Amino acid sequence: MSKDTPPPARILLVDDESAILRTFRYCLEDAGHRVATAQNSALALEALQHDVFDVCFLDLGLGSESGLDLLPKIKAAAPWTRVVVATAQASIDVAVESMRAGASDYLVKPCSPEQLRFAANKQIEARRLEARVEALESERSAHSNAELTSGSPAMAHVLDEARRVADTDASVLILGESGTGKGVTARAIHAWSLRNARNFVTVNCPSLSADLLESELFGHAKGAFTGATESTQGRVAQADGGTLFLDEIGDFPLALQPKLLRFVQDKEYERVGDASTRKADVRIVAATNRDLDAMVAAGTFRQDLLYRLNVISLKLPALRERGEDIMVLAEKVLLEFALAYRRPARRFDAAAQQAIRGYGWPGNIRELRNVIERAVILSSTEDVGVHCLSIAQDTQPQAGSVRVGANVSLEELERAHIVAVMAATPTLDMAANTLGIDASTLYRKRKQYGL
Numbered sequence: 001m002s003k004d005t006p007p008p009a010r011i012l013l014v015d016d017e018s019a020i021l022r023t024f025r026y027c028l029e030d031a032g033h034r035v036a037t038a039q040n041s042a043l044a045l046e047a048l049q050h051d052v053f054d055v056c057f058l059d060l061g062l063g064s065e066s067g068l069d070l071l072p073k074i075k076a077a078a079p080w081t082r083v084v085v086a087t088a089q090a091s092i093d094v095a096v097e098s099m100r101a102g103a104s105d106y107l108v109k110p111c112s113p114e115q116l117r118f119a120a121n122k123q124i125e126a127r128r129l130e131a132r133v134e135a136l137e138s139e140r141s142a143h144s145n146a147e148l149t150s151g152s153p154a155m156a157h158v159l160d161e162a163r164r165v166a167d168t169d170a171s172v173l174i175l176g177e178s179g180t181g182k183g184v185t186a187r188a189i190h191a192w193s194l195r196n197a198r199n200f201v202t203v204n205c206p207s208l209s210a211d212l213l214e215s216e217l218f219g220h221a222k223g224a225f226t227g228a229t230e231s232t233q234g235r236v237a238q239a240d241g242g243t244l245f246l247d248e249i250g251d252f253p254l255a256l257q258p259k260l261l262r263f264v265q266d267k268e269y270e271r272v273g274d275a276s277t278r279k280a281d282v283r284i285v286a287a288t289n290r291d292l293d294a295m296v297a298a299g300t301f302r303q304d305l306l307y308r309l310n311v312i313s314l315k316l317p318a319l320r321e322r323g324e325d326i327m328v329l330a331e332k333v334l335l336e337f338a339l340a341y342r343r344p345a346r347r348f349d350a351a352a353q354q355a356i357r358g359y360g361w362p363g364n365i366r367e368l369r370n371v372i373e374r375a376v377i378l379s380s381t382e383d384v385g386v387h388c389l390s391i392a393q394d395t396q397p398q399a400g401s402v403r404v405g406a407n408v409s410l411e412e413l414e415r416a417h418i419v420a421v422m423a424a425t426p427t428l429d430m431a432a433n434t435l436g437i438d439a440s441t442l443y444r445k446r447k448q449y450g451l
Ligand SMILES: Nc1ncnc2c1ncn2[C@@H]1O[C@H](COP(=O)(O)OP(=O)(O)OP(=O)(O)O)[C@@H](O)[C@H]1O
Pocket: 138, 141, 142, 144, 145, 147, 148, 149, 176, 177, 178, 179, 180, 181, 182, 183, 184, 185, 287, 288, 289, 329, 365, 366, 369
């Protein structure tokens, strides 16, 4: 944990005793956090459908229900929410079982206000670190493949547009399915721009609550909340003179969109807890695989913000629409991994080439990389055979083994069902509708299952 107390976060308390909910709530609100409460499983799951929580304190004895039954459902609905199990039963067995079920920590009741706040701060700090690691990882993967060329007319056209807009300061919105290279393209736009000597800063928008994201983006002032002993500069200030990449902008919290709009428009912002207005000269590139127009129509994305972000929009084609590139990319990635792992693989045999060309690549370049990485590791010869490619099975894994009542986990069943429903419905919104979940939950589940 850093010396500084983390900024306020969004916290969910689940306990059947209203007195405990009240005490915990006062104690956490006193530290500046925004707290919601739920007295049973159904209310807790409903709250998780409507709001992003950074931390959840979960009581194990929920009247006639068990917190241990609810825990996996919380992790399935909101994998990013860190769960602290709070219970009066101080037993090692319960602690171990909770950790196995996905809890991040364990708190024995009764506890002091300091213990409760310490437990919350530890998880909030972990959330912030996770978000930074995600951002760094996407920066790293974008960096390692910055040279972009394409033999596909659709992709070459997009790259040509990207080069032409790169040295303007216009906001760019990059659209495309997951894994099509939106992050790589954003990095390339920065590299081709006059700003390339300054920072390229990535912010991963999903799964941080609006509260945490605000201080991540804009920073906070010393004394902005209890325990803020230092002021921090946000990602916007780090990107001054350079490019700010807002990845997965479709998940940007509605409550924070007015502040982002103001920044995009006027390049002005305030740190949390500091009224003085600051300026940052930042070029904005945003990316999403969601249908922002549909989100505007549904009232979950501001039209004025979309208008500002969408000065230039680039639509990356799916890999299956880039027939000319598939083998070129596959061979490039094969050599990259063969070198990295010091493996003998040098080329694909004829059957493997045919399989690669014939596959639909729903996960796009990310999936291609994963499949080839595995193949390189498995292959003991220079010619990589089709048996090393996991795509043959991946095309129809759900047909046989995964069915209701078979010896499979709930997760496998859920994954298979989502894949089948998505294949049978023309849009993701319709798929979400059939599944009875909202589009953002479906989006996160797709990420979680690598679909
Ligand atoms: N031209 C390329 N050559 C090699 N690898 C590439 C290329 N383009 C993208 N990749 C790789 O494919 C993976 C996915 O790319 P990227 O993260 O940019 O996609 P994305 O569209 O932003 O995905 P998501 O929407 O899921 O964030 C990364 O590992 C990236 O390094």
